[in-house]
Amino acid sequence: MRSEFLPFSSPNIGEAEIAEVVETLRGGWLTTGPKTRRFEEAFASYVGSRHAVAVNSCTAALHLALEAIGVREGDEVMTSPMTFAATGEVIRYLGGIPVFVDIDPVTMNIDASRIEGVLKRCKRPKAILPVHIAGLACEMDRVVSVAASHDLRVVEDAAHTLPTKYKGRTIGTIGDVTCFSFYSTKTITTGEGGMATTDDDRLAERMRIMSLHGISRDAWNRYTEAGSWYYEILAPGFKYNMSDVMSAIGLAQLRRAGEFHRRRQAIAGRYNDALSSLSEFLETPPDAPPDSLHAWHLYIIKLKLDRLTIDRRAFVEEMKRRNIGCSVHFIPLHIHPYYRDTFGYKPEDFPNAFQTYQRIISLPLYPKMTEADVGSVIGGLTEICQRHGR
Numbered sequence: 001m002r003s004e005f006l007p008f009s010s011p012n013i014g015e016a017e018i019a020e021v022v023e024t025l026r027g028g029w030l031t032t033g034p035k036t037r038r039f040e041e042a043f044a045s046y047v048g049s050r051h052a053v054a055v056n057s058c059t060a061a062l063h064l065a066l067e068a069i070g071v072r073e074g075d076e077v078m079t080s081p082m083t084f085a086a087t088g089e090v091i092r093y094l095g096g097i098p099v100f101v102d103i104d105p106v107t108m109n110i111d112a113s114r115i116e117g118v119l120k121r122c123k124r125p126k127a128i129l130p131v132h133i134a135g136l137a138c139e140m141d142r143v144v145s146v147a148a149s150h151d152l153r154v155v156e157d158a159a160h161t162l163p164t165k166y167k168g169r170t171i172g173t174i175g176d177v178t179c180f181s182f183y184s185t186k187t188i189t190t191g192e193g194g195m196a197t198t199d200d201d202r203l204a205e206r207m208r209i210m211s212l213h214g215i216s217r218d219a220w221n222r223y224t225e226a227g228s229w230y231y232e233i234l235a236p237g238f239k240y241n242m243s244d245v246m247s248a249i250g251l252a253q254l255r256r257a258g259e260f261h262r263r264r265q266a267i268a269g270r271y272n273d274a275l276s277s278l279s280e281f282l283e284t285p286p287d288a289p290p291d292s293l294h295a296w297h298l299y300i301i302k303l304k305l306d307r308l309t310i311d312r313r314a315f316v317e318e319m320k321r322r323n324i325g326c327s328v329h330f331i332p333l334h335i336h337p338y339y340r341d342t343f344g345y346k347p348e349d350f351p352n353a354f355q356t357y358q359r360i361i362s363l364p365l366y367p368k369m370t371e372a373d374v375g376s377v378i379g380g381l382t383e384i385c386q387r388h389g390r
């Protein structure tokens with residue numbers, strides 16, 4: 001058994017990030033400025049989009065994206081119930097109505113084949129908001145084609161994706177807007193932070209303006225010699241801009257994204273190999289098809305509860321007793337009190353999401369983990385399955 005607790009997640013901050021931050025602090029420009037511009041340019045070129053707008057969270061990026069595509073009071077946005085709070089709440093910020101579409105129980109992503117059917121019951125459908133769970137892309141061909149045939153916009157929740165690919169295309173270049181997260185557990189981090197990418201000049205401009213009070217120029221333009229004191233408020237915007245201190249960390253992290261991803265792939269590969277011998281008791285997550293790429297932000301196993309004498313809660317506790325931190329992604333939105341009470345949802349309304357939720361456990365997976373750390377997770381799982389299997 002491990003003597004030290006293995007946290008579920010831990011960021012990988014090295015000398016490169018520290019040097020970038022120190023340079024920024026010495027430079028004296030702390031808020032949105034030259035480093036943020038560089039981070040945006042580097043990010044856009046990494047994913048292959050025309051624009052990248054840096055903000056202080058993925059939640060902010062999603063909010064700005066939905067505002068920019070024109071979601072207004074009463075508009076319906078189709079999304080997956082198997083997601084984090086942010087995906088649903090941003091629809092509500094604008095008075096929109098989240099319309100959940102059940103998931104594919106294997107990939108845990110929105111079941112794209114069900115969208116058309118759900119659309120028939122919508123009164124004012126405006127957009128589809130797919131979430132690429134764990135870093136495995138949704139069936140975007142199908143999402144985009146349904147959207148095109150019903151004049152809907154597509155905003156992607158890509159909080160888990162850098163550097164996910166779908167049929168050779170990097171996520172960030174497919175939907176109208178794609179929103180990334182740099183929260184400290186994510187595949188690259190700025191502590192807190194996010195990015196919205198788009199190829200649409202008008203959407204990029206609107207998101208940029210609304211990210212900083214709806215004013216026509218950002219602080220950098222206003223306060224540098226090239227700028228002036230004058231500005232105009234075009235709309236009541238938000239305060240979502242990313243600071244140069246955060247962008248400094250992001251620039252260094254982005255340069256290491258490939259190295260981080262290779263390590264994540266290696267750990268996922270080791271889990272896949274080792275856990276195949278426990279296939280009586282649990283399912284391992286699907287990899288991406290050969291023309292696509294899994295970011296491996298999360299590694300989610302599904303317990304076979306009928307083959308175990310303990311439930312998921314007890315299983316997570318058993319892992320904790322062995323000094324291994326696990327998590328659950330996600331408690332489906334429709335069973336939370338707010339969505340249940342506001343929209344009258346029952347757990348079985350989305351049976352795949354609800355049943356899958358009871359079986360899932362996210363294992364630790366991050367570049368800083370050593371081979372011994374990975375081995376101890378495998379050892380813990382094996383022991384629990386042996387002791388509590390039936």
Ligand SMILES: Cc1ncc(COP(=O)(O)O)c(C=O)c1O
Nearest residue numbers: 057058059084086159181182183
């Ligand atoms: C699927 C999903 N969407 C959105 C978010 C929100 O990201 P942020 O914390 O950067 O706002 C998260 C964060 O964990 C997430 O997992």
